[in-house]
Amino acid sequence: MEVTRIRALRGPNLWGRQTAVEAIVSCTDNELDIEAMNGFDVAIRARFPDIDLLKPAGQEQPLSLAHVLANAALRLQALAGCPVSFFRVSATLEHGLFQVVVEYTEEDVGRQALDDARALCEAALSDQPFDVPAVLARLRELDEDVRLGPSTGAIVQAAHRRGVPYHRLTQGSLVQFGWGRKQRRIQAAETDRTSAIAEAIAQDKELTKRMLASAGISVPEGQIVTDADQAWQVAQTVGLPVVVKPRDGNQGKGVAVNLQSREAVLEAFEVASAICDDVIVERYFPGHDFRLLVVGNQLVAAARRDPPQVIGDGVHTVAQLVDVVNADPARGEGHGTSLTRIRIDDEIARSTLARHGYTADSIPENGVLVALRSNANLSTGGSATDVTDQVHPELAEVAVAAARMVGLDICGIDLVAQNVFEPLTKDNGCIVEVNAAPGLRMHLAPSFGKPRLVGEAIVDHMCAPGENGRIPIVAVAGTNGKTTTTRLVAHLLGVNGQCVGMTNSDGVYVGSQCIDTGDCSGPRSARHVLLHPYVDAAVFETARGGILREGLAFDRCDVAVVTNIGVGDHLGLNYITTVEDLAAVKRVIVENVASTGTAVLNAVDPIVAGMATNCPGQVIFFSTDPAHPVLATHRAQGKRCVFAESGRIVLVEGGWEQSFALAGIPLTQNGRIGFQVENAMAAIAAGWAMGVAFEDIQKGLASFVNDPQTAPGRFNMFTFNGATVIADYGHNPDAMLALVQAVDQFPATHRSVVISGAGDRRDEDLRRQTEILGEAFDEAILYEDMCQRGRQPGEVLALLQEGLVNASRTRKIEEIQGEFVAIDRALERLQPGDLCLILIDQVEEALAHIAQRVAAQ
Numbered sequence: 097m098e099v100t101r102i103r104a105l106r107g108p109n110l111w112g113r114q115t116a117v118e119a120i121v122s123c124t125d126n127e128l129d130i131e132a133m134n135g136f137d138v139a140i141r142a143r144f145p146d147i148d149l150l151k152p153a154g155q156e157q158p159l160s161l162a163h164v165l166a167n168a169a170l171r172l173q174a175l176a177g178c179p180v181s182f183f184r185v186s187a188t189l190e191h192g193l194f195q196v197v198v199e200y201t202e203e204d205v206g207r208q209a210l211d212d213a214r215a216l217c218e219a220a221l222s223d224q225p226f227d228v229p230a231v232l233a234r235l236r237e238l239d240e241d242v243r244l245g246p247s248t249g250a251i252v253q254a255a256h257r258r259g260v261p262y263h264r265l266t267q268g269s270l271v272q273f274g275w276g277r278k279q280r281r282i283q284a285a286e287t288d289r290t291s292a293i294a295e296a297i298a299q300d301k302e303l304t305k306r307m308l309a310s311a312g313i314s315v316p317e318g319q320i321v322t323d324a325d326q327a328w329q330v331a332q333t334v335g336l337p338v339v340v341k342p343r344d345g346n347q348g349k350g351v352a353v354n355l356q357s358r359e360a361v362l363e364a365f366e367v368a369s370a371i372c373d374d375v376i377v378e379r380y381f382p383g384h385d386f387r388l389l390v391v392g393n394q395l396v397a398a399a400r401r402d403p404p405q406v407i408g409d410g411v412h413t414v415a416q417l418v419d420v421v422n423a424d425p426a427r428g429e430g431h432g433t434s435l436t437r438i439r440i441d442d443e444i445a446r447s448t449l450a451r452h453g454y455t456a457d458s459i460p461e462n463g464v465l466v467a468l469r470s471n472a473n474l475s476t477g478g479s480a481t482d483v484t485d486q487v488h489p490e491l492a493e494v495a496v497a498a499a500r501m502v503g504l505d506i507c508g509i510d511l512v513a514q515n516v517f518e519p520l521t522k523d524n525g526c527i528v529e530v531n532a533a534p535g536l537r538m539h540l541a542p543s544f545g546k547p548r549l550v551g552e553a554i555v556d557h558m559c560a561p562g563e564n565g566r567i568p569i570v571a572v573a574g575t576n577g578k579t580t581t582t583r584l585v586a587h588l589l590g591v592n593g594q595c596v597g598m599t600n601s602d603g604v605y606v607g608s609q610c611i612d613t614g615d616c617s618g619p620r621s622a623r624h625v626l627l628h629p630y631v632d633a634a635v636f637e638t639a640r641g642g643i644l645r646e647g648l649a650f651d652r653c654d655v656a657v658v659t660n661i662g663v664g665d666h667l668g669l670n671y672i673t674t675v676e677d678l679a680a681v682k683r684v685i686v687e688n689v690a691s692t693g694t695a696v697l698n699a700v701d702p703i704v705a706g707m708a709t710n711c712p713g714q715v716i717f718f719s720t721d722p723a724h725p726v727l728a729t730h731r732a733q734g735k736r737c738v739f740a741e742s743g744r745i746v747l748v749e750g751g752w753e754q755s756f757a758l759a760g761i762p763l764t765q766n767g768r769i770g771f772q773v774e775n776a777m778a779a780i781a782a783g784w785a786m787g788v789a790f791e792d793i794q795k796g797l798a799s800f801v802n803d804p805q806t807a808p809g810r811f812n813m814f815t816f817n818g819a820t821v822i823a824d825y826g827h828n829p830d831a832m833l834a835l836v837q838a839v840d841q842f843p844a845t846h847r848s849v850v851i852s853g854a855g856d857r858r859d860e861d862l863r864r865q866t867e868i869l870g871e872a873f874d875e876a877i878l879y880e881d882m883c884q885r886g887r888q889p890g891e892v893l894a895l896l897q898e899g900l901v902n903a904s905r906t907r908k909i910e911e912i913q914g915e916f917v918a919i920d921r922a923l924e925r926l927q928p929g930d931l932c933l934i935l936i937d938q939v940e941e942a943l944a945h946i947a948q949r950v951a952a953q
Contacts, residue, residue, distance in 0.1 A: 097161045098122040099196075099214055104203045107619060108688045109647035110681055114182050114199045117169075117206040121162040121194045128192060129158035140164065140220040144228055146171050160185070161217060162194040168213035169198045169206075176235035178205060188671045195671060205239045240428065245269060247285050247536040254551030259564045261651055263623070273558065274565020275650075276597065276631030280558045285506050286533045287558055294503030295532040299344045301376055304502060304530050311501050313494060314526040316512075318378020327365040328358050330377040337380040339528070340364035342372035346531070348478075352444060354380050360451065367443055381512045381526050386483065388492075388509040388516075389539055389550060390499040392557040395492040397539040397548040398484045398516060404438040404468045404477030408460025414449065415440060415456040418468070426541070427477075435543070438477030440468055480538035482545030483516055490519035498530055506554060508534025567626075568633040569650055570782050571685040574659030574704075575678075576831045577775045578617075578637045580802075580810045581659055584763065584779035586635040587806075588788055588796035597625035600637040602808055602939065606630055613940075618642030622649035633786075640681050644670050648688060655785045656685040656711070657696040657778050661703045662830035667858055679703045689713045694736075694785035696778055699726040716785060718777040720770065722746070738781045740773055745780055754790055756780065761797045768841035769811060771834035772802070804947065809939040811838065814950050818928025820844065823936050823946055827854050829861060832868040835933060840872070844931035848875040850922045851935045852915065853896055855887035862892060863899035870903025873933070875925075878911050879918035881937060916945050923949055 101120045109116070130136050130149070137149055148167050151159055166183040173180045182199040200206025212231050219226035244252060248269040252262050255273050263272045270283045281288040286295070297303055305315040317334050320343060321327045331338045340361060341351040350371040352364035361377070368375045389397040406417035418438050421427070427435040439445060440456050445468050449455055452467065460466050469477065499507040513525025520527075539548040559565060568589075572582045579600045586598040590607070598605040599621040604612035606628050612621065617639035625634050626649065638648070661679050672678050686695045686707045698704045699717040705726045708715045718738040719727040731737045734750040744755040758767035761776050776797065783793050804812045809825035820842055826835050839847070849869050853862040869876065878896050880889070893911055900906055912918040915937055922932050923946075936942035 097124070097127055097165070097214070097217060099165070099210070102207065102210065103645060104200075104207070105197075105647040106203070107647035107649055108651065108684060109643060110684060111184050111197045112182060113651075113688070115201070115203070115206075115647075116182070116197045116199050117203070117210050119196045119210060121165060121196045123161050123192045123194065125192065127161035130161060130164060131158060133161075136220060139223065140168075140216065143220055143226040144168060144171070144216055146175060157187070160194065162196050165210075165213050165217055166196045166198050168216050169210045172209045172212055172216075172231065172235060173198075173200065173205060176205070176209075176232050176239060178202070178235075178239060189673055202239055202242050204242045205235055208238055209235060242267065244271070245284070246540060247534075248282065250536055250540050250551035251282055251285070251554050252551075254549070254555045255565075258552075258555055258559070259566075260555065260559060261564075261566060263626070272627065273555075274567075275569075275626040276567040276634065277595070277629060278563070278565045278567055279627070279629060280565065282554075282558075284533045285536055285554065287505060287554075289505055290532060291503050297502050298504060298507070298530050298532045299346075301341070301343055301345075301529060302374075305378075307501050308498055308527055308530070311497060313498055313501070314520055314522045316378040316381055316526050316528055318376055320374050321365070321377055322374060324362045324365045327375060327377050328361050331355070331358075331361045334377070334379040339376075339378050339380050340368050341376050342368045343374035343376050344372045350444075352447070354382075360447070363443070363447055378528075381528075383512045383514045383525060386511040386513060386516055387480075387534070387538060388487070388495040388511055389534060389536070389548075390495050390504075390507050390509060391550070391553045392505060393496055393500075394553070395487060395495050396484075396553040397482070397550050398487045399480040399538040399542055399545075400483050400516075401538065402479050402481070404479075406438075406460070406466050406468065408462055408464040408466060410459065410462040413457050413459050414454055414466060414468075417460070417466075435479065435537075436477050438468055445469060479543035482539070482542040482548065484539075484546070484548055486515070486517045488517050488519050491516055494520050494527075498527055502530045504530065504532055505557065506534065507531060567631060568655075568786055569653040570633075570635045570655040570657065570786065571638045571648075571650075571653040572636065572657040572659070572778075572782075573638045573640075573682040573685050574657070574698075575662050575665050575828065576826070576834065577659040577771060577778070578639070580763070580772070580775045580807050581657060581778045581782075582635050582637040583807055584775065584796075584800055585657070585782045587800050588779060588783040588793055589633050589635065589786065591792040591796040591799075592789070594632040595630045597628055597631035597634040598636070599625055601639070615639075619646045619649035626650065638685050640666055640672070640678065641670075643681050643684050644672070648684065650688075652688045652690045652693070653685060654690055654693040655696060655782045656689045656693070657782050658682055658686060658698065658704045658707060659775065659778055660698050660701045660830065662701065663828075665828040665830070665861075666856070667861070669856060675703065679707070683707050683710055686711050696781040696785060698774070698778070699724050699730070699737075714785075716781045718774070718781050720773060720777075736781075736784070738777045738784070740767070740777065743767060745773070745777055747780065747784060756794060756797060760794065761800075763797070763800055763802045763807075765802075765841075769838045771838060772811065804943040808943055809936060811835075812943060814946060816923055816932075816950050817926050817953060819926035819930035819932060821923070821926070821932050821934065821946065821950075823934045823943060825937075825939055826935055827865075827937075828857070829864040829868060832865050836868060836872040839931060839933055842931055845929040846875070846927065847873045847931050847933075848877065848922055848925070849873040849933045849935070850877045850879065850918050851896065852879045852881060852918075852937055853892045854937075855884040855892055859895055862895040866896045866899030867903070870900045870906040873906055875908040876900060876906050876910075877918050877922050878909065879915055880911070880913055881915050915942060919945060920949070 103118045105116045170183045178201045180199040184197040186195045273280045319330045337354045337356045339353045350368040385401045422437045427437045495509045508531040510529035539550045582600045586596045590596040595607045599616045601615045601617045604616045617637040622636045691712045693713040695711040696716045699719040716736040717730045720740045722739040722741045736749045747754040764772045812823045814821040
C-alpha cells in the first residue's frame with residue numbers, strides 16, 4: 097500500500113461539509129480484499145481491537161486495505177478524544193487506486209492519525225508490534241497542544257452556535273469572527289477593543305490598587321519592595337499576616353498568602369522576585385477567594401476558588417494522595433482541561449506544607465484537610481464553586497466599576513471576602529487584583545455548581561443583537577463565463593458605493609484596487625478578501641481546482657451562480673473523468689447556499705438545472721429561451737425567472753415583471769454576443785437575489801464596458817487596419833461553440849483564427865476545438881508556447897492539426913512558435929473588412945501586445 101498526495105480540506109468540499117484529510121492510496125491486487133490476505137484481519141484486530149472491519153451499508157465490493165486505513169485513522173482520532181465520525185473511500189478509474197477521506201477536528205491530529213494508521217497496517221502486514229496506548233497518548237497530547245484552549249474554545253463555540261463565522265489566524269488563540277468590515281477578533285478572553293493601556297494598568301498591580309482606591313473601592317494596604325529586608329519591614333508596617341506577590345504576574349505565579357513569619361516572608365520574596373524585580377507586600381485579608389467575571393457593563397459569572405488540597409486517610413502519603421487527585425481525567429497539564437494537575441515539586445508547595453508541619457512523604461490522619469498552596473488559582477491546581485446567583489447587586493456594581501476604572505471590556509476581578517451576598521465594604525472584603533484576559537474555565541465547568549454561558553456573554557458583547565458578523569457572499573462556478581459574470585456581479589454590487597471584494601482568474605480586487613494578480617479563483621485568495629477590513633460584500637469566482645484542493649473558503653454563501661457545465665473542461669485531471677464528476681464539484685457552492693439564500697442556475701443546461709434539488713434556499717432559473725420547459729415550469733409556479741425576449745432581459749416573479757433593454761447593456765453588443773447575454777442574465781439574477789435596487793442594476797449594466805481593463809480576455813474587440821480583431825481566453829469546446837456563434841453576428845470578407853491548446857486537456861478536447869473552428873474560419877494559425885503542461889514539443893500542435901483534417905472551411909493552416917509571433921503574423925495579413933479571432937493564453941501580455949500594435953498602426 098502506498099499513500100500519496102495528502103491534502104487538508106479546510107472547508108465545505110466534494111465529500112461534505114466536514115473538514116477532512118484526503119489521500120490517494122494505491123493498493124496491490126492482493127490488498128484489494130483483506131479476506132484474501134492470509135491472517136491480516138486477525139493480525140490487525142490483535143493490535144487494534146477497536147477497528148471496524150465491517151462493510152459499509154450497500155457496499156458490494158470487498159474491503160480493501162484502503163478501507164482499513166481510513167477506518168483506523170478515524171478510530172484513532174475518536175479514541176484520542178476527537179469528535180469525528182465521517183470517512184469515505186472512493187475507487188478511481190485506475191485499478192487499485194482509491195481516494196481516502198477522513199474527517200478531522202484539528203488538521204495536525206488528522207494528518208498524524210493517518211500516518212499512525214498506515215504504520216498500524218504495516219505492522220499487521222509485517223507481524224511487528226504496534227503500541228496503541230502510546231499512539232493514542234501522543235495524539236491526545238498533540239490535540240491538546242494545537243486545539244483552542246477552553247476559554248477561547250468556549251467563545252468560538254458560542255459564536256458558531258449563533259451563526260458567526262470564525263477563522264483561526266494563528267496556531268495560538270488569535271481568532272477572527274465575521275468577515276470584511278464586520279469582522280472582530282479575540283485572543284483568549286481579550287477582544288480587539290481591549291485597550292493595551294488598560295491591559296498595562298491591570299498588569300501593574302500597585303497602579304491598579306491606587307486607581308481603585310481613588311474610586312472608593314476597598315483594596316488591601318501595601319507597598320512595592322525591591323529587597324528582602326524591605327519586604328519584612330513593610331510586612332511589619334501593614335501587620336502580619338501578609339501577601340507577597342510579583343508586581344507584574346499572572347495565573348497565581350509567585351503569589352504567597354497568609355504569611356505569618358519573617359522566614360515565610362523572606363522565602364516568598366525570593367520566589368516572587370524571580371518573576372518580577374518589583375514585589376508587592378500587602379496586608380492579608382482573611383476570607384474566601386472569589387473571581388468575578390465582568391463582560392461589558394455586566395457581571396456575568398462569579399466563582400469561589402479553593403486552593404489545591406487533599407484529604408488524609410491515615411494510610412497514604414501526601415504525594416500519593418495528590419496522585420489520586422491528579423488521576424481525575426478532568427485534570428491535565430496547562431489549561432487544556434477544566435482543571436489543572438496539582439504540583440508539589442516546587443518551592444511554594446513545599447513551603448506551604450512545611451508551615452502546616454507536613455512534607456510530601458507525610459501521612460495525614462484520616463479526614464484531615466491538607467492545603468498544598470495558599471493561593472486558589474485554577475492554574476496551580478485549585479478548584480471552583482459557582483456563586484453567581486449569590487452575588488449582591490451592589491457588589492456586582494462595584495465589580496463593573498472596577499473594570500471600568502481600569503478600562504477593560506472583559507475582566508476578572510479577584511475578590512477576598514467572607515461572602516458575596518453582602519455589599520463590599522472596607523471591613524468585609526477587598527479587591528486584590530483586576531485581570532485582563534481572564535481564564536473562563538472555572539465558570540464553564542466549575543467543580544461544584546452551575547456552569548455559566550460566559551462564551552455567549554462575550555459574543556453578545558462583541559456582536560449587536562441580530563448581527564452575525566457576515567457580509568454578503570456571491571460564489572460563481574461553471575465551465576465558461578465565470579470570470580465575466582463575477583466581474584459584472586461585483587460591479588453591480590458596487591454601484592451604490594459599497595466596497596466589493598472580488599477574486600477571479602485574473603486577480604484579487606478590493607474596490608477598484610488590485611491587490612494580487614494571477615489565477616486567484618481558489619480559497620486562499622477568497623480568505624484574503626474575507627480578512628480585509630474594508631470589504632462590504634464579496635464575489636468569488638470559485639474554480640474546480642480550489643474546491644478539490646482545499647474546499648471552500650466560507651461555510652455558506654448568499655448566492656451561488658452556476659453558468660453552465662456543457663461538455664466540461666479539465667476532464668481527466670484530479671480523478672474528475674466525466675461531466676457528472678465535474679458537476680458534483682461545481683455543485684458544492686449550491687449545496688452550501690444559506691437557507692435564506694438563492695442559487696442562480698442555467699435552465700438550458702440539464703446538469704446545472706438539476707442542481708436545484710441540492711439548494712437549501714430558493715432558485716432563480718435563467719434562459720435565453722423563455723419557453724424552455726424548466727424555466728416555464730418554474731415560472732408557472734410563481735417563482736423567480738430571468739430570460740431574454742424581444743431585445744430585453746426580463747425578470748418575472750408571479751405576476752410581477754421588470755426588464756432591461758439589451759441596447760443598454762454594452763457587454764452584449766446589443767444582444768449580438770449570445771454568451772454575454774447569458775452572463776448578463778446570470779449577473780442580473782444574482783443582483784436581484786442580493787436585493788440590489790433595479791436602478792442600480794441598470795446603472796451598473798450601462799457602465800460595464802467589455803474592454804481589456806474591465807473584462808480582460810473576454811471578447812475584447814479592437815480595430816486594426818479596418819479589420820475587426822477579437823481577443824478571447826476561450827480554451828475548451830463549449831467556448832469555441834459560443835465564440836463561433838458570436839463572431840457569426842459580425843460580417844466579414846475573410847475570417848482567420850489564432851489558437852493554441854492547453855496541454856493538460858484531453859486529446860479529444862484539443863481536437864474538438866479545432867474541429868469546431870474549422871467549420872467557421874478560412875484560415876488558422878496554430879501556435880505553440882513555452883509551457884506545454886506536460887506535453888512533448890509539437891504534441892499539442894499535432895492534435896490541433898488532427899482536428900482540422902476534415903474541416904469544411906479552413907483551407908490555409910500555418911504553425912508558429914510563440915504566441916506573440918503568431919499574433920503579429922495574423923495582424924500583418926488583415927485587410928479592411930476581415931475578422932480575426934485570437935485565442936490568447938498569456939492574457940495581460942497578449943492584450944497589451946495587441947493594444948500596442950493597434951496604437952502604432
